[in-house]
Amino acid sequence: MRRPAFKNLRPPTLNVGAKVALAVAAAALCVAGAIGVLVHRTTAAEQLATARSGLDQQLLSAAKDHADGRPSDARVDPPDLPGPLARAVPDGLRVTYLQEGGKEPVLWAATRLFDGTVLAIRRSYGPEEESLAALDRTLAATGAAVTVLVSLAGLVLGVRMGRRATVAARTAERIADGDLDARVRPHGHDEIARLAASVNTMADVLGARLEAERRVTADIAHELRTPVAGMATAVGLLPPGRASELVAGSVQKLRGLVEDVLEVARLDSQAAAVETEEREVSAMTRRAVAGLDDVRVTVVTDAVVATDPRRVERILANLAANALRHGAPPVEIEVDGPVVRVRDHGPGFPPDLLAVLHTSGPQRFRTGSSTGGTGLGLTIATGQARLLGARLTFRNRPEGGAEATLRLIEDGGADA
Template identity: 70%
Template sequence: MNIGTKMALAVAAAAMCVASAVGLLVHHVTAAGQLATARSDLDRQLLAAAYDQAAGRKSAARLDPPDLPAPVSGVVRRGVRVTYLQAGSPPVLWAATRVSDRTVLALSRSYAHETDELATLDRTLVTTGSAATVAVSLAGLALGLRMGRRATAAAGTAERIADGDLHARIGPQGQDEIARLATSVNDMAEALCARLEAERRVTADIAHELRTPVAAMVTATGLLPPGPATDLVAGGVHKLRGLVEDVLEVARLDAQVACVETETRQVSAMARRAVAALDGVEVRIVADTLAETDPRRVERILTNLVTNALRHGAPPVTVEVNVETEAEAAAGTDGAGARAVVRVRDHGPGFPSDLLAVVSTSGPQRFRTSSESAGTGLGLTIAAGQARLLGARLTFRNHPAGGAEATLRLDPASPDGRTSGH
């Protein structure tokens, strides 16, 4: 139940309670006033009738009426003048007094008119209270829906920021708590955006500054005499150059300055080229298709995925090229139609639980690795960034039969040469 419905129900309950309380109060006050007025009028008529009786004049009063209620008779014979409302259909109002030791003078009249007036008043109170309750409930519902929409919009914007859209903002409205929350979320996004931008600039600047000395080191290692020490230094320098290039690639992806150059290519050909320089990798072609994409970036994605599998998994490492059926694609998140699917799987222990929890929700994070493994964590980060740039979908899971599995889905080329998805 959302906040708008809850507020509408609360306002409706409060309005109903207030209307009921006011209605009961008006009913009791009116009923008491009617009865007091009727008793006073009938008592005055009884006194007038008693004077007429004493003067020998006729009156509407009766002496010792047989239908006199027993409670009235018992009280009056003790010398008390009394008025009494006798229940019935219709009710009857009595006034009686003693005129001699054994004689009772009494007047009576129907109380149906007052009863009908009270019933009419009750119906009016019920109608007015119901209308007021409905009107107040509708006003509460409108207010609740407005607040609910604002809260939902704030939550949606916060989710977009959490998903990486750091330029998403909430338009604050009013001066209430929701407006304050919106302002706080905007301030948080601004601060987060500034910190990430500073981090990106520092990362890119460091990587750029390192390129020149690393290039000099590569040149210098080529001048060293052959030997184990030279091989060790050359290997370290090669890894350092790869790390610097990876950091620069991440910086370019973060800055969104990378360009996509699309071509129509066969998916199996891209998969084979991606693993051509890697040993211990098997490429399986279950079904092949064409995809219009940036082949260089697709190959970079697959190379990073296979390298990660070789480094952290166990052989055999397989790259399977397949095509999703229409039913399988419709069961996915976007139902975009049949797509090319490339699965990279190893037979190692699989993704550690802490790393899989991160990549399954927000995607791989740079420099974040599992607590059970070592490395910089840039390989999967670059692969995920390249996939987002291409509009492809990259997912990670542990295969039920064991091992880690990464799945890349590419939109196929349409007959007119354009992709069918993004």
Template identity: 50%
Template sequence: MGLRTKIGLAIAGTAAVVSVVMGLLVHHRTVEAQYASARSQIGDRLQTAVQDHAAGVDGDRTLIDPPDLPKPLAEAVQQGKWGVYLDHGPKVPQIWAASKYGKEVVALKRPYQREAETVRDLDRVLWLAGGFGTGLACVAGLVVATRLGRRLKVKAGAAQRIAEGDLTARLPLRGKDEITQLAAAVNTMADALAGRLQAEREVTANIAHELRTPVAGMVAASGLLREGRAEELVRGSVRRLSELVDDVIEVARLDTATQEVRTEVCELGSLVRRSVAGVAGAGEGVPEGGPEGVTVRVVRDVRVETDPRRVERIVANLVSNALRHGRAPVSVEVDGGVVRVRDCGSGFPEALLSGGPQRFRTKGGERGVGLGLGLTIVQGQARVLGAGVRFANEPGAGAGGALVEVDLRGAVVGEG
């Protein structure tokens, strides 16, 4: 149930309760006033009737020892009291008044139907007025709730864009109520977050660029070493360091507002095969001479209009990540415009599935295994291409393994 519905129901319910309470109060006050007036009138007439009876003059409406005198009133009169009693009766309500005179009972009665009809008419008017008022309250509640819901929906959309990485989005500020105060607080938070992220990106990019020159020198120097175990360790470590610096620079470039995309039409199956073949020697966990344990299967090939360099980067990073942090065999599947990469490892952690990949955090969250930039680059490159990326774990008992789907169906231009 949405907030708009809740507000509308709350206003309508409050109006209905107020209408019922007011109706009950008016009803009871009217009944009490009518009975008090009738009691006073018939009491005065009873005193006159008793005096006339004592003088030997009885009126047409004076009753002497009436046999149908209501029992409660008869008991009160026998105790020497006079009283008034409202007998609702099976047909027409009657109001009685009786008093004892000597051994006789002098009584009066008259129909109480007019008062009863007045109350019924009043109740009918109260029900109509209450229903009409409740209906108006429902309409007013829906109008207020709709306006409030629209304001909250607009602000929620802007907040969602901020959460998705659009730090230029801001919540509109209109009015001076609590919603506007909340929107202003969110805008202030977004400004502070954007400033901190920008500072972080600038520091990261500057560090990466500063490291590039010494790393290039280390690569050149490692080529002068004599062949042997020490030379292999140094060259492997230097190569890995060079890749990490390149990854940090690429992440910094992906953070910029504009990205150049050079599109061309190509077959997705061939593009994926070329990407997987290029993983050879890509780093730790990928053996020299080819990506052993990696299979490519093309279920349905298509032609896509996209930036092949970025697609190759996405596929290569996914395969390298699966070999480094998962477990072979790794399968790459092309089905229409969807590319799926599976491994047989322990799968993605819940933090990654719920919040997506985060830089400087590896797939399993281990320290010392990497900077965790591979999946971050995949997500950034896919965002530049307008492609979707889904991270999941293989379902089923004992299935295990991580699954990544890259959706390029928006770039499909024909069958392969």
């Protein structure tokens, strides 16, 4: 079965914009809550201090009136005097006490007279509590409004940062896919701008290294063509025999490898030209495998495509040869319109190779064999398909064996 790509296994995550917006909203909420708590406690303390001071002054006036025999709002030894207040009143000193827990809070002020009696005065503390509750509602509404406004500002900032980061990420993906001319336009002097500049620098360095690699590969292959051609000529002068056949076979393999390396160098340098003609897919397929044994071609439906027939035949020949070399015969090739499937009856692609084929494409000198080996067949086939605008995919069939599928573009521009 086809192995899912690794990117589909990643758990869903928030983007940078959403994370920034959430962080700003959380910070704004924390700041608004802290300020609200601070204002609440400060106001409550000031209100209580003011009320205590005012009631203490009333008690002082009431004590003078009591001493002069004038009526006042104070009471002597009131029965509802709170116990903690009665026990806490010393001789000649005034004490205030906030009684809570009833229908409404009550503020008391009391003092002990020289005869041992307690003179007390009380008033409701409800207005202060209502004022504090109104302040809390105002603080909550203001904090919520500020949090929403700051969150919106954070969202705008996060979206901008997310877009810039996304542009840098997409450019890096394009570079990874082979578009070494892709660049990011840095804006500003923040970390994302530095990231964009780093992506551009990475592309420059990677392009220079790949270009150096291409030149070395092409130069080596070009230098090898002459001695290999001389070796092929010299082999023809050897006397017939088993040794001559072994040398001739090795020279032929070396010659094919040199030609493959040159083909990869041309594909890498994008110097290859495409010569488009209209051809039947079945005819190109049969011509590609004409010299191969144990290969069966089945035509379900035929189609005429506008493509480079030489390159299509090279792709199919490489796929069939790879299937014969690393799979097991017979190799079955099915033509279904512009789609060509190459199947074998071997063990299939190794899981690690199949994962690489689904992500970055074939690696050079890595074959589809489960026992290892070297080769450029899949690399050349993939490069040729990319040059033609075709699509080449690989999978292991459920019933066993490897399968490569080439999807060409039909005449008229529709992708099959």
